[in-house]
Amino acid sequence: MRNEIDIKYTWRLEDIYPTINEWNVDFNKVKLLENNIIKYKNMLSNSSKTLAECLNAYSYLLALTDQIYMYAKMKKDEDNNNTFYRSLTDKAIRLYTEVASKVSFVASEILNIPKELLSTYISTNKELYKYKQFILEIIRCKNYSLSTEEEKLLSLLIDFSNTPKDIFSTFNNTGIKFDTIECENGDQIEISSGRYIKLLKSSNRKIREKVFHLFYKPYSIQKNTFATILISSIKKDNFFSNARKFNSSLEASLYRDNININVYNNLIETVNNNLHIFHRYVNLRKNLLAVDKLHMYDLYLPLVKYSHENIHYENAISLIKKALTPLGTEYISTINECFKSRWIDVLENQYKTSGAYSWCSYNTHPYILLNYQGTLNDVFTLAHEIGHSLHSLYTNKEQPYVNSKYKVFIGEIASTVNELLLINYMINSSTNKEEKKYILYFYLEKFRGLVFRQVMFSEFEKIIHTRIENNNTLTSETLCNIYHELNEKYFGKDIEIDNDIDLEWSMVPHFYNSFYVYKYATSFFAAISISEQILNNRDNSILKKYLEFLSSGNSINPTELLKHIGIDILSTDYIKDGLNLFNKILNDFENMVK
CATH class of the missing domain: 1.20.140.70 (Oligopeptidase f, N-terminal domain)
Structure with a gap:
């Protein structure tokens, strides 16, 4: 309680x-x-x-x-x-x-x-x-x-x-009934959205397979309902973009953030041109698991047995502060104030909102909601939300209210820089080979989740919105077919694209906030560039520019703001540099697991 x-x-x-x-x-x-x-x-x-x-x-x-x-x-x-x-x-x-x-x-x-x-x-x-x-x-x-x-x-x-989004949320949270599964110890566990990934990490492949199929079973039953809800949301986007005379919903969405549509298209094209690197990672997973055919339910089984669990909250704080030291004494001093003055709601309790967020109104200090369980993911979530909080704090201090609401495109960069500084610190300070191997694997999984997965989602969104805008039919069947083909392209030939995964579109809440998820990938690539510059710059000139970046809010358009810190989002260089880093980490990991 x-x-x-x-x-x-x-x-x-x-x-x-x-x-x-x-x-x-x-x-x-x-x-x-x-x-x-x-x-x-x-x-x-x-x-x-x-x-x-x-x-x-x-x-x-x-x-x-x-x-x-x-x-x-x-x-x-x-x-x-x-x-x-x-x-x-x-x-x-x-x-x-x-x-x-x-x-x-x-x-x-x-x-x-x-x-x-x-x-x-x-x-x-x-x-x-x-x-x-x-x-x-x-x-x-x-x-x-x-x-x-x-x-x-x-x-x-x-x-x-917001009606389609609200209906989806209500139905997805209360209208989906999952089956139970018998675990290795004989316990009967009801499958749920919250337990799904944890169950897919089971070392028992038969359990993983059964969980995977049972999880998508109710979505298969309700696929027409979910299709109707999603299509309604797309038509809503189309209505508002038409009302304002935009050429497309994509253009309308990016225009709000003052982002050139080429940024979106370049992201998809550049990642598509480099999918062979991700295919190599998928192939490595297949080889390490020693299976004849990799399946979608094998994707969450950890490749490294070393585990960072039960990290005490105070230890997480200490680790984060050490990792973020390159951001300067003022930044660390503000973090200390954050912990000392109770800006964070740390632990889970009954009926508390799940997940995590940072929130700051103009006349208050920021607050962070967590549901801290002591996992490594929780530590990174804390570092991430601190990034959002201090970004808001720095912006509110320097900007008038009307410039304080920075674009999400920019906001996700500040939070991700913190995560990347934490990863780099853990890799470089680790003296334990298994721990280092685990952190490298953790980094690769970050790439999988924030780049390849989100870009696939982004391509899916673009395809389905274009179909509606061109007055083409969209049904649950066409949604499944489109999603299946994208999975085949992104994951490559070393994995069986099980038909159940075709239904994954029906459970993604971000599709009701259209053309949002591409920002996870662009922000990740931009944050890689910034964090690498901070770590490799000895005269603090980059740090000065980065703190100015955090204080700028919406006073400068995103393209110009990022140019100030050395990133041209109209080019593909920052994306290619990020993918090259993925390739390097993959090489390092591959050498360690041989």
């Missing part, structure tokens, strides 16, 4: 609101402010003073709304069975929707201000100058912006647009 957990392992949300009374005060304040901001409607072109006042009010209102929602949701995440905080979260979501609707006029009116007049406003009003990038971003989107009334209508569809 949560009340039995030592308080030092729980986060201190009282830093946001000491009691619910203060939350209610801010809630009522937002209700007042959202009505007051309407007074600026149809007035933004009157003067630079009026525009600056409106944007100040806009920023304050949205920052406070973020904070209200953040607190309610994190309290619910402590115990999802708590009806009071579930209700409070729903209340905060409704408020967020109201506020979004009330402020939707701002962007439309800025677009109606003559360009020359707007430029004069920005150059002559110091208070307005801090909003320059925000205004330029609105202007960038002018060709895809609608009238004030049309924008208001679309803002009212925010809740509705």
Whole structure:
């Protein structure tokens, strides 16, 4: 139970609101402010003073709304069975929707201000100058912006647009019933999403095979339902991209992040051109397992028996701080504050939200939710979330609210740099051959999960969205066929692509946040470049640039921001460099297991 957990392992949300009374005060304040901001409607072109006042009010209102929602949701995440905080979260979501609707006029009116007049406003009003990038971003989107009334209508569809995602989540979590399986010790265990990968790590191949087939059995039964939900989500994306006159859902998604569509296409093409390296890894697995034919249910069996388990939380903290020392004393000092001041909710408890995340509103310090079990994965998750948290902290310190919400494309880089510094530290500091072998294998699996798997997902998304956009039929059967062919291409000829894997598309939640997963791969490649530069640079010039990167938020577009730190995402060099590193690690691992 949560009340039995030592308080030092729980986060201190009282830093946001000491009691619910203060939350209610801010809630009522937002209700007042959202009505007051309407007074600026149809007035933004009157003067630079009026525009600056409106944007100040806009920023304050949205920052406070973020904070209200953040607190309610994190309290619910402590115990999802708590009806009071579930209700409070729903209340905060409704408020967020109201506020979004009330402020939707701002962007439309800025677009109606003559360009020359707007430029004069920005150059002559110091208070307005801090909003320059925000205004330029609105202007960038002018060709895809609608009238004030049309924008208001679309803002009212925010809740509705999440319906396919919500239906999928509910049905996947409550509508899927798994069979039980008898384990080697005779125990009957019910298969579940949470237990699936653990069961696939069984040394008993017959158990792995049975688990694999039983896991996909209910998805096979419900494949038409899942297909209908996913197709509805794709059609939703198509509706919004058409409404804003984009050529495709992919273009619309990348345009939001100010990413050239070639970045997406180059990623898929470059990885496809280098799949032979991944095929070599698959072949090595087949040889090490000494099987005539490798199957999909053999992919999670550890190739190295050495195991990092039961890592005490305090030991994980010590390890992470040593690994992140190259990021400088200020960075480490902030990490110390993070642990000392209870920014992290560490342990699992009944009804707590699963997984992990970092969350930071503009006027609060960041918080991290974990479900720490002492595995090596948990240690890397902690390092990852610290990366997100300090990125937010550095950004909020240097940027106005409107520039504080950095693009996800950029955000995943900061978190992954921490993971890569941790991997490098563990490889280089290990004196145990088996441990080093295990870390190299762990690194290879990172590549498999974050590069090859996510790029395959990205290619799948592109194919199925294009089919809908071209008015071609999409059914559960065509989804399965497309997915099967992609698995054949990505995994190569040394593995049997079991038909059950064709259904994997039906259980991937990321497909309801379309064209998101490619960022895992691009961020991984960019983080490799940054971490290698930091580790190999002796005069700290790269570190200075990296800390500036962390402080930039959304003040510079991602392409230019990454150029500042030596990465050209419009080229394929950073991808090729990352794949060359995968090849090197594979060679090192291969030499150690011979």
